[in-house]
């Protein structure tokens with residue numbers, strides 16, 4: 574008997590002993606089939622085969638065993654050839670094999686393909702648009718998220734908060750800000766107006782932008798403003814303010830950053846200084862305002878609570894009549910936002926250079 578009888582579809586002659594084994598199998602399988610499918614019972618041809626073999630000892634029997642590997646699958650059968658007509662028992666075996674083959678697809682098999690094939694169909698579309706679309710459509714700046722904090726709000730909040738993590742010193746959560754000496758426009762209105770323009774300018778250049786506030790009717794402390802920028806995953810925090818002085822002659826633009834000795838965020842000094850210098854230089858170029866340079870300050874809550882490079886832009890003096898009126902014009906506001914955006918462009922260009930240089934050094938490139 575061939576070793577691979579379970580898989581062959583060849584007919585072969587069987588010795589008498591095996592003949593009975595085959596008959597036993599046929600009847601047993603027919604019996605099994607009735608357990609799997611109630612509407613299938615042992616057919617008459619089995620009995621006919623047994624009778625035929627019993628009555629005709631000289632009968633020869635050939636068998637075709639089922640094969641699941643051939644295409645199409647072989648239908649099993651046992652054929653007893655006697656002096657009369659051959660008797661082929663196919664139904665009983667077919668009845669027992671077919672349910673066992675078709676039972677698995679209808680029970681366990683179908684439950685696997687849906688779960689295995691459905692996820693790739695649903696996951697692929699949901700990943701592809703979010704992963705590939707932004708870089709292709711928004712350009713190189715799309716990877717940067719800029720937090721814009723329009724200084725102050727409709728009503729100040731004099732409640733105190735620490736000026737930095739672990740600080741003993743505290744300050745008002747939000748000061749009320751200054752006001753235009755000529756236009757009477759409050760600082761919080763000017764900062765929000767310019768912030769909207771800056772947002773549009775940066776968005777047009779492909780940056781992503783988060784606004785810390787978009788209305789005057791909010792109550793967000795300086796600490797909370799810095800924390801919101803962190804929570805949003807921003808790369809830099811740009812805080813917009815306008816200056817005030819007892820001297821009406823005071824004028825010009827300045828930007829603020831922490832000092833190298835800042836006790837809270839000394840590691841942010843260098844990038845914050847670079848950001849401030851880039852923005853300051855570009856602002857002066859764009860507006861031709863008086864250059865008051867960079868001011869390093871360590872008592873600003875909105876700086877000390879930052880976890881990303883931060884700068885405060887003092888766009889001009891609202892206590893100076895000329896600058897107060899100038900800052901209310903659309904033309905000058907546009908110069909301000911273009912200057913700030915140019916400075917931000919410059920900052921990221923410098924940061925990118927430093928990053929690639931550091932990477933090159935790590936790779937051992939000579940300089």
Ligand SMILES: [Zn+2]
Nearest residue numbers: 724750814815
């Ligand atoms: Zn202010």
